Structure formats: C-alpha cells, structure tokens
Amino acid sequence: MKKASIEECARSILPIRDVLDILSGKWKLQIIMLLMFEKRRFKDLQNLIHGITPKMLTKELRQLEINQLVSRTVYDGSPVYIEYAITPYGRTLKKIILEMEDWGKKHRKRIMAKPV
Amino acid sequence: MKKASIEECARSILPIRDVLDILSGKWKLQIIMLLMFEKRRFKDLQNLIHGITPKMLTKELRQLEINQLVSRTVYDGSPVYIEYAITPYGRTLKKIILEMEDWGKKHRKRIMAKPV
DNA sequence: CAGGATCCGTAACGATACTG
DNA sequence: CAGTATCGTTACGGATCCTG
Numbered sequence: 001m002k003k004a005s006i007e008e009c010a011r012s013i014l015p016i017r018d019v020l021d022i023l024s025g026k027w028k029l030q031i032i033m034l035l036m037f038e039k040r041r042f043k044d045l046q047n048l049i050h051g052i053t054p055k056m057l058t059k060e061l062r063q064l065e066i067n068q069l070v071s072r073t074v075y076d077g078s079p080v081y082i083e084y085a086i087t088p089y090g091r092t093l094k095k096i097i098l099e100m101e102d103w104g105k106k107h108r109k110r111i112m113a114k115p116v
Numbered sequence: 117m118k119k120a121s122i123e124e125c126a127r128s129i130l131p132i133r134d135v136l137d138i139l140s141g142k143w144k145l146q147i148i149m150l151l152m153f154e155k156r157r158f159k160d161l162q163n164l165i166h167g168i169t170p171k172m173l174t175k176e177l178r179q180l181e182i183n184q185l186v187s188r189t190v191y192d193g194s195p196v197y198i199e200y201a202i203t204p205y206g207r208t209l210k211k212i213i214l215e216m217e218d219w220g221k222k223h224r225k226r227i228m229a230k231p232v
Numbered sequence: 233c234a235g236g237a238t239c240c241g242t243a244a245c246g247a248t249a250c251t252g
Numbered sequence: 253c254a255g256t257a258t259c260g261t262t263a264c265g266g267a268t269c270c271t272g
Contacts, residue, residue: 002153006164009149015220016145016213024136026265033125037118042234048122053266054235067227079233089226096219097132099212104131107138110205111183142245158254169246170255195253
C-alpha cells in the first residue's frame with residue numbers, strides 16, 4: 001500500500017518535471033506572457049525583453065514551438081515577415097500560471113514578514 | 117492600457133519565478149512528494165531517492181527549510197534523531213503540484229501522439 | 233529583419249572522502 | 253546517523269560578431 005503510493009508518486013514526477021522545464025529557463029515565462037497579450041515579431045520580443053540576446057530568444061522560442069505552445073508563421077512579402085503567437089494549446093497553461101502567481105505573491109509576503 | 121498590461125505582467129513574473137525556483141532543481145520535487153506521505157529521516161530520504169548524494173540532499177533540504185516548506189526537528193536521545201517533515205504551509209503547494217501533474221500527463225500524450 | 237556561429241564564465245551537479 | 257569538504261565536470265546563459 002505504502003510502496004504503491006511511493007511508486008505512484010514516482011510516476012507523477014516526470015510529467016511535473018516536464019511542466020517545470022517548459023516554464024523554466026530565464027526567458028520562457030516572459031515570452032509566453034508577452035505573447036499572451038498579442039502576436040509579436042522576433043525584433044519586438046527582443047526589444048520588449050530587456051537583456052535577451054538573439055541566441056537565447058531563438059533557443060527559447062524553438063523549445064516553445066516544439067512543445068506546441070507557440071506558433072511561428074512566415075508571411076511572404078518584402079521584407080519577409082515572421083510572427084510568433086501563442087497557440088490555443090499554449091493558453092491552457094494560463095490556469096497553472098495564475099495559480100503560481102497567486103501562491104508566489106502570498107509567499108513573498110510570508111517570507112518578508114517572517115524572515116528565517 | 118496596453119503598456120499597463122505589460123507592466124502588470126512584469127510584476128507577475130517575479131512571484132512566478134519564485135515558485136519555479138522552489139520546485140526546480142534536480143531533487144526538490146521528489147523530496148517534497150516523499151515527505152507529503154510521511155516524515156522521514158535524512159538516511160531514509162537518501163535511500164528512497166536513488167542517486168542523490170548527501171551534499172545535494174542537504175542543500176535541497178536547506179532551501180526547502182528556508183522557504184518554510186519543510187521542518188527539521190532534532191530529537192535528543194541516543195543516537196540523536198533528526199526528522200524532516202512537510203509543514204502545513206508546504207502542503208498548500210499541493211494544489212499547484214496536482215495541476216501541473218494533470219497538465220503534464222496530458223502533454224505527454226499530446227507530444228507522443230503528434231510528434232513535431 | 234531574423235537569426236546562426238563562436239567563445240567564454242559561472243553555477244549546478246556529481247564523485248569521493250572525511251567528521252562529530 | 254547526519255551531515256562537511258574538496259575536486260571535477262557539464263550545462264546554462266552571456267558577449268560578440270557574422271549572414272541571408
């Protein structure tokens with residue numbers, strides 16, 4: 001019984017890690033939240049996210065694409081125009097993000113108020 | 117209006133990062149979940165978590181203590197007996213963890229089913 | 233504009249040995 | 253038992269420059 005619980009807990013760990021990996025990294029969260037407002041071009045994101053290098057922006061966007069949270073659309077024209085957007089699937093993360101925000105804000109108050 | 121939204125989003129990022137930092141790291145999640153079942157001694161945790169070194173176990177436990185999620189209690193006796201337990205506050209993370217598990221499990225199926 | 237390539241420093245983590 | 257201490261490696265991210 002207890003053993004089974006521990007094994008079940010072990011099976012929960014991998015999917016949870018997936019979520020953490022998807023949201024971790026220095027910039028992914030910012031990218032997601034900015035794209036939740038509206039679609040953006042590469043350059044726009046680079047301007048909005050202070051301090052990010054093109055290398056990192058590319059890397060984070062690729063990972064978000066792989067996880068189907070962000071779409072990359074190429075519009076032909078001159079010059080070529082590339083747009084990043086949150087997918088409907090990506091928006092399903094919103095609930096988790098809001099809960100984390102809620103808990104995190106309370107936590108900040110708690111830690112400030114009663115320092116270790 | 118749009119500017120304000122972006123700034124508000126920026127204020128959300130720090131508390132969310134706090135939550136991510138608390139749960140990230142290679143072992144913290146396992147520690148939390150094991151302690152949610154029952155209190156454990158250092159050695160028990162070391163045996164249950166395959167591959168963890170005492171150095172890492174100490175480090176992760178300290179961080180969980182600092183965030184008041186885990187308590188460390190020393191029982192005098194021979195030999196001295198030290199017990200780690202989830203705090204009631206630590207249990208408030210359960211909701212988030214369950215949601216992440218839920219989303220993560222669905223995500224695994226999705227990614228498997230429709231590979232990029 | 234939308235990246236890719238290269239080089240480099242730090243911080244996380246691992247391995248091993250040792251202590252009260 | 254419950255940790256520390258030391259050393260080594262790897263991975264993450266930064267800085268800079270280059271390209272179609």
